Amino acid sequence: MEARENLEEKYREALSNYLKDQSEQALYQGQKYSRKTIEHKISPEEIISFHKSTLMDTYDNLPPEVLHSLDFLLEVMMGYGIAYREHQNLKHLQQELKSEIEIAANVQHTLLGTDIPEVGGLEIGAVSVPAKHMNGDYYHFVQDENQCVGVAIADVIGKGIPAALCMSMIKYAMDSLPEHRHFPKSVLESLNRVVERNVDPSMFITMFYGLFDPSTSIFTYASAGHEPGFYYNAATKEFTDLTAKGLLLGVEKKTQYEQYEKHIGSGDMIVLMSDGVTECRTSEGFIERKTLIEYIEKNMHLSAQEMVNNIYKQLEKLQHFQLRDDFTLIILKRNV
Amino acid sequence: MEFQSCVKIINEWDIVAARQLGRNVAKELGFGTVDQARITTAISELARNIYLYAGQGKVCIEKLYEGGKSGLLIIASDEGPGIPDVRKVMEDGFSTSGGLGAGLPGVKRLMDEFDLDTTIGKGTEIRAIKWLR
Incomplete structure (x- = not known):
């Protein structure tokens, strides 16, 4: 899973950039990043874990409440993660169904054809x-x-x-x-x-x-x-x-x-x-x-x-x- | 069988106890926070199904060591009515309308291995494994 580690690294970079100057440019990086994580089927709870480990590595004296709150957020996001994976699977099924119907339509066309x-x-x-x-x-x-x-x-x-x-x-x-x-x-x-x-x-x-x-x-x-x-x-x-x-x-x-x-x-x-x-x-x-x-x-x-x-x-x-x-x-x- | 412990599921609070047990074992095995959350969510769902549909049953957690890798096995068993149409409950989109929450397809996705045995009138046993990577 090297792609995944790479993505964690990228998240770290993008977040650090934003924490430095809060620029629109950095936010745009964040938006682009989310497109990439969706492409790689990264679920929301993983992003929160990237976020947490970035914070832990960047700051030594974070109040523990902040880290605990991220664990809580992660738990809440689990349901969204499941829904997200289900959605992806349903999308795939819909595609299959669609092509099946297209084939059926062609079959019908041949069956019912008349000169x-x-x-x-x-x-x-x-x-x-x-x-x-x-x-x-x-x-x-x-x-x-x-x-x-x-x-x-x-x-x-x-x-x-x-x-x-x-x-x-x-x-x-x-x-x-x-x-x-x-x-x-x-x-x-x-x-x-x-x-x-x-x-x-x-x-x-x-x-x-x-x-x-x-x-x-x-x-x-x-x-x-x-x-x-x-x-x-x-x-x-x-x-x-x-x-x-x-x-x-x-x-x-x-x-x-x-x-x-x-x-x-x-x-x-x-x-x-x-x-x-x-x-x-x-x-x-x-x-x-x-x-x-x-x-x-x-x-x-x-x-x-x-x-x-x-x-x-x-x-x-x-x-x-x-x-x-x-x-x-x-x-x-x-x-x- | 290295280690097994069980929680009886009779009321909703037992779901919390099952989650706690699962999380402790997952931590001991060295699972990261994301996987811990996946395992506990799976346990929650399985325990909730027992509480909602079978009335009572149990959730057991076992550590697995196999060919150099370790993992966590969840066994959720009940003597409830059984599942009449397994294919249907394993279908995406069915669970959400049936009020099951993430449902069994969700559990299957959260874990690495998933196995279900059910007999009408006798009960259901679900075994799910998460391997440590």
């Missing part, structure tokens, strides 16, 4: 950003042999790691039911059964499932309590809510979902989102759906992907770069 399909006549843009490390939102695209495009968007009530774990299950449940893909209502009904059976009763999932058939230009959809999206009619330049009734997934085993249809004309758009989008909070409260429409209109001249990217960036800026909830926005735009 945006290329469909003639339909432009698709999607963005999904977690509020913390792991995403409790989920979106997925599927394309079948008839060129029909299925789009799923889901949101677990809650965020962070529990929500993210839950989402992995949705993804695998979806992968295992390809035969229902043509009927959004049956997709939701099957998933509801899976969620009801496998998920903690306190956890609920909202989900929207839609299917676009390019041969008929019909968009069929159903919703399990999910934040309603928008339908944009290019002919009238009007936005309407894409409302659909339905209970959240996981509430009731035998829930039936209603299925809706919408004809998508040229230039029309479907906008889907998680509640992280509408719950963007500014200093004046949540943004209004009206405000969101304004942002969509402002970016309408762009491609679907550029639109979602831009809207995300603008809303992120609006909330001073602090997301409170996972944010997912999808735009489907018919361009022929």
